[in-house]
Amino acid sequence: MNEQALSLKDLVKDFDGKRAVDNISFTVRRGDILGLLGPNGAGKTTTIRMVMNIIAPDAGHIEILGKNFSEKVKDRIGYLPEERGLYRKLQVMDTLLFMGELKGMKVAAIKERGRLLLKQFQLDGYEEKKVEELSKGMAQKLQFIITILHNPELLILDEPFSGLDPLNIELIKDIILSSKREGTTIIYSTHLMEYAEKTVDSLVMIDKGRKVLDGTLAEIKAEYGQKFVKIQYEGDARFVGALPYVKSWRDSGREMEVELADLSKREQLLRDLLEKVTVNGFLLSEPSLQNIFIRKVQEGERA
Amino acid sequence: MKKIFAVIKKEYKAIVKKKSFIIMTILTPVLMGGMMFVPVLLMKVGRTEKKIAVADFAGGYYQALTAKPTTRQEPGKPGFDLEGSMRKPRESEVAGLISFRPVKLNGRDAAAVVREYEQKVLKKEIDGLLLIPADVKSGRQVSYYATSISDFATNSFIASTLRTVISQQLLLEKQIDPAVVLEATRDVLVDTFKVKKEGTTKSSSGMDYIMSLFMMIILFGVLIGYGQMIMRGVLEEKSSRISELLISSAKSTHLFYGKVLGIGLAGLTQVALWILLSIILVSRFSGAVDASILSFLTPEIGLYFVVFFILGFFIYAIPYAIVGAAVNTDQEAQQFSTAIVWMMLIPYFIGFSATQNPNTTLALVASLIPIFSPILMFMRITASTPPLWQIVTSIALCSLTIWGLAWLGAKIFRVGMLMYGKKPTLGEILRWVRYK
Numbered sequence: 147m148n149e150q151a152l153s154l155k156d157l158v159k160d161f162d163g164k165r166a167v168d169n170i171s172f173t174v175r176r177g178d179i180l181g182l183l184g185p186n187g188a189g190k191t192t193t194i195r196m197v198m199n200i201i202a203p204d205a206g207h208i209e210i211l212g213k214n215f216s217e218k219v220k221d222r223i224g225y226l227p228e229e230r231g232l233y234r235k236l237q238v239m240d241t242l243l244f245m246g247e248l249k250g251m252k253v254a255a256i257k258e259r260g261r262l263l264l265k266q267f268q269l270d271g272y273e274e275k276k277v278e279e280l281s282k283g284m285a286q287k288l289q290f291i292i293t294i295l296h297n298p299e300l301l302i303l304d305e306p307f308s309g310l311d312p313l314n315i316e317l318i319k320d321i322i323l324s325s326k327r328e329g330t331t332i333i334y335s336t337h338l339m340e341y342a343e344k345t346v347d348s349l350v351m352i353d354k355g356r357k358v359l360d361g362t363l364a365e366i367k368a369e370y371g372q373k374f375v376k377i378q379y380e381g382d383a384r385f386v387g388a389l390p391y392v393k394s395w396r397d398s399g400r401e402m403e404v405e406l407a408d409l410s411k412r413e414q415l416l417r418d419l420l421e422k423v424t425v426n427g428f429l430l431s432e433p434s435l436q437n438i439f440i441r442k443v444q445e446g447e448r449a
Numbered sequence: 450m451k452k453i454f455a456v457i458k459k460e461y462k463a464i465v466k467k468k469s470f471i472i473m474t475i476l477t478p479v480l481m482g483g484m485m486f487v488p489v490l491l492m493k494v495g496r497t498e499k500k501i502a503v504a505d506f507a508g509g510y511y512q513a514l515t516a517k518p519t520t521r522q523e524p525g526k527p528g529f530d531l532e533g534s535m536r537k538p539r540e541s542e543v544a545g546l547i548s549f550r551p552v553k554l555n556g557r558d559a560a561a562v563v564r565e566y567e568q569k570v571l572k573k574e575i576d577g578l579l580l581i582p583a584d585v586k587s588g589r590q591v592s593y594y595a596t597s598i599s600d601f602a603t604n605s606f607i608a609s610t611l612r613t614v615i616s617q618q619l620l621l622e623k624q625i626d627p628a629v630v631l632e633a634t635r636d637v638l639v640d641t642f643k644v645k646k647e648g649t650t651k652s653s654s655g656m657d658y659i660m661s662l663f664m665m666i667i668l669f670g671v672l673i674g675y676g677q678m679i680m681r682g683v684l685e686e687k688s689s690r691i692s693e694l695l696i697s698s699a700k701s702t703h704l705f706y707g708k709v710l711g712i713g714l715a716g717l718t719q720v721a722l723w724i725l726l727s728i729i730l731v732s733r734f735s736g737a738v739d740a741s742i743l744s745f746l747t748p749e750i751g752l753y754f755v756v757f758f759i760l761g762f763f764i765y766a767i768p769y770a771i772v773g774a775a776v777n778t779d780q781e782a783q784q785f786s787t788a789i790v791w792m793m794l795i796p797y798f799i800g801f802s803a804t805q806n807p808n809t810t811l812a813l814v815a816s817l818i819p820i821f822s823p824i825l826m827f828m829r830i831t832a833s834t835p836p837l838w839q840i841v842t843s844i845a846l847c848s849l850t851i852w853g854l855a856w857l858g859a860k861i862f863r864v865g866m867l868m869y870g871k872k873p874t875l876g877e878i879l880r881w882v883r884y885k
Contacts, residue, residue, distance in 0.1 A: 198697050200867060217700055225697040231690035236463065247455035248698040292694070 150209070151176045151300050151331035152197065157206035159192055166192045167203075168355040174333055174348070179326055181346035182335040183435065189355040190335040191228050194304050197333075198225055211300060221250040224298030228305050228335075230289050234278040238269070238288060241277060242295060249296040256295065263291045267317070283314055290318060294325065301325060303334035307341055319345060339435040351439055358442040370438055373406045375415065376431040381423030389418060394441060403437060452699040456707025457714065464678065464715035474719050478726040481663075499576045499603060501595075502569070504552040504562045506583045513614040514579075514607070515549050547603060552578070563594060570596055579607060586615055658805065661831040664754065665800055667723075668824055669793060672761050675716040676769035677786060682708060683773030683862070684782055692866035701863035706855065709770060713762050720758055724751060753830050753840075760847040761823025765789060767854040774865030775878055796821035800828045807832040817843050819850035857882060 152174040159167040167189045174180045182190050196203045199215040211219055232241055239260060246256035264270045267287040277285060286309065293301065301322075307315050322332055322345060336342055342349060343363075350360040359366065373393070377383075378401050386395055386404060391411040395404045406412060412430070419425050433441075464470055505511040552562060559580055566578040577595030585591060591611065593604065617627045686692045695704050772785040796815065803812040807829040816825035816835075822843040829835050864881035 195693075200693060200696055220698055223697070225694070227690070227693040227697070229690035229693055231694075233463075233685070233691060234689060236459075240459075240462070244455060244459040245694070245698065247458075248452055248695065250451065 149175060151178075151211060152333065153209045154193070154197070155207045155209075157193065157196060157208065158204045159189075159196060159201065160204055161192075165355050167196070169206075170350075170352065170355070170357050171206075172350045172357065172360050174331060176331050177326065177329055178347040179322065179332045179334070179345055181342035181349040182333060182352070183337070183339055183342055183349055183439065184335075184352040185337050188337075188352045190337075190352065191304055192355075193352070194228075194302060194333075194335060197302065198223070221296065222299045224293040224296065224301045226290065226293040226301075226303040226306055228308075230286070232277045232285060232289065232292075234276070236277055237273070238264070238275055238277065238280070239273040241288065242292065245292045246295050251296050259295060259297070260291070263295065267291055282309075283311060286310060286314060287317070290321070294321065299330060301330055301332040301334075303332070305336055306334050307336060307338060315341070339439060343435050349435070351435075351442060353439075353443050353446070356446070358446055359438070366438065367432055370405075370433045370441075373409050374431045374433045374437075375404045375406065375412055376427070376429045377402050377404065377419065377425060378427035379419065379423045379425050383419070383423050385422060386415075386419070389415070391415070394444075396437070396440075403431070403433070405433075405441070450703075453703040453707045453710075456699070456704055457711040460682070460708050460711025461715050461718075464712060465718060470715070470719065474722045475726070478723055478730055481727070482730050499547045499600075501547055501549050501577045501579055501603075502552050502566055502575050503549050503579045503581065504554065504559070504566075505581045506554070506559065507581050507585045510581050510585070510611060510614060511549065511551050514610055547606070549579075550575075566594065570594060577603075581611070585611070586618065589615070658832075661828055662801070664750075664831055665797065665824055665828050668754070668758060668761065668827060669797055671716060671720065671758065672765050672823070673790060673793065675712060675762060676765045676789065679709060679712050679766050680769040680773040680782055680786060681779075682712065683770050683866075684776065684779065687774065687777065687866060696863075696866060701866070702859040705770065705859045705862045709763065709766050709855075709858075713759070713766065716762060717755070717759065720755065724754075750831060753827055756844065757823045757827040760844065760851070763851040764820060764823060764847060764854065765793065767851070767858040771858050771861050771865075774862045777868075792820060793824070796824040800825055803828050803832065805832075807835070813839065817846060819843075819846045822847050 150173045154173070155171050157167055157170045158165070170189070170193060172180075182193065184190050192201070195201045197208055197210065208215060211222055213219060233244075236244070239257070242260040243253060243256050246260070247253070251259075261270070261273075264273065267290070269284060269287055269291070272280065272284070277288065280288065290306075293303070303322075306318055306322075310318065319341070322334070326332060346363055348360070348362040349366070351358045361369075380400065383397065383402060386392055386397075386402065391407050391414065393405040393407045395402055404415065406415065416425070416428055419428075503511045503514060552566070554562065559582065563578065563580065566575070569575050570578060573596075576597075577593055580592040580594070582588060582591065591607070593607065598604075616630075620627045620630055686695065768789055769786065772782055772789070776782045776785060799811065799815050799821070803809070803816070803825060806812065812825065812829060813835075815821050816829050817839065826835070826840060826843040830840065860882045861878060865878070
């Protein structure tokens, strides 16, 4: 079996002369959770739509579950689009039946798994209700049930957390993790990096259509993690930016995050600080994905 | 292929389970039946007795008005009243419901009588005053005063009765026997027989014309109704953002054909139920239905109705589906669908003349144009029996057009379904067709 669930190579897409996706390549290992991170408008949804063969790339190649995209492969993928919707007049169970059959499932199998999932999402008893009678949160749950109804090998979720309340976010996170335990490969996009941080195995960061970073979470944290120091202080600390061993720094006034060129310089930094300002706290820290992202984007702009 | 059936099933069930579908299915034949019987019933029930005062300055006419209209109903209508012959049955009904009473003149002039009776009319003591002047024979003018003067049946009853009386008086003065004139001017009736392959049947040409139009209106209504249903269905998928989910699950062509076929089958079900219900209604009340309706509704006509319904359905449904996929809002859809309705109105208007002259060049050529055929060729079939080659040609041309439309529609559907936001231009839509 192919190791890769998904592989993108040099993907390009232009819209009206504007480049929405610019030479993006990455791979996703089977069984992994990959986070596709980036701010709004970075090109996440366009990339996903190309993966789902909804729009055609202008250049590049996509291999999904070891093959080129085909009608048959659709049945093995669970896709949650960014733009969501259901037939308002259709009953809940009828919705599941229709969507399940579109994924090539048998009626009996749909009913069995459908009931199980409805129960799991606390929607049991709503089988006969029309979709328009459901609350917004319930409809979102139903949408998610449809995505995983056919036990897909690959889940592609575009902004799965957007518009959800905290309870449902937890629920979706649980489902993502339990799907992973069953061997499902999951790709999801989000602009909320703090969620990604807690679940993904690997990640791809994109900005303005370009990939700025990818790798496993462990690799990325290892690369950045050990060189960061968080300092709480009082006084004028602007001199820090000019210190030769400081690679980058972000000052928030009473707290700053400093990236050192070399971790061994941390004591030097502390000494230099103590001369000029009052230090209230000094802590080696792991950078947040948010900070890594901002740093990468700034680097890219400088280059 | 299994997925196309899933779509057909879903679309079919969604329509057939609707309350409006069930209501329309039952109500339409009942209403249609009603349209045939109710006017006659209303005519009988809705009339109240009228009291009309007659101021007869000429003398002798009051008696003529109150005489029982016995001789007037003989077959072979009297020539005195040629133009009135269509109204005869109505007038006879009217006659029984009008009671005339004489006005005592006592040497008063017309103006005084009118003044007095204006008050009585306003107080509703009587319904009207009929003033017959002394020179009615030469002047041929009478006056009728009433609060309601729109009762044509009453007016024409008065006019034709007076005319008959005057004519008879004139003939007698010239010493001609009115019976001779009556006989000499008797009308000629034309019995119409429709020659068909299955045999010749006696049928009334008026009824054929009416039935022909009637079937066309049903066809027209159903095609528009189901076309718009498809349009709204596609638009709903677009506006509720289901389309992306659908396209990530099945082929867009399957979604498109499944939708059109599913809704088409629902339409066919409705038509079939209508035919079935009509048969039940007709067999139940066959006594009350004109025999020429029964001779018109042959199994052959029924078969052609179904064939041309199916052809017409696809020819109009696919453009409707394309509109639904191409636009974003109901208002935009309405604009386009109005254009489609206009397109359908063309054969409808040609159809009015085609039922009377089904074999003119215009009717022949127009009935072979695929977008007109479903309505026009069907009309020509009901009105006469066009040569088989013409029917076959029109069916073949329609099928070809449908094939082309389906190809085009699937392409536009694929792209249009995922285009949100701005209204596409025609050029953009044509570009969609070339997308792979």
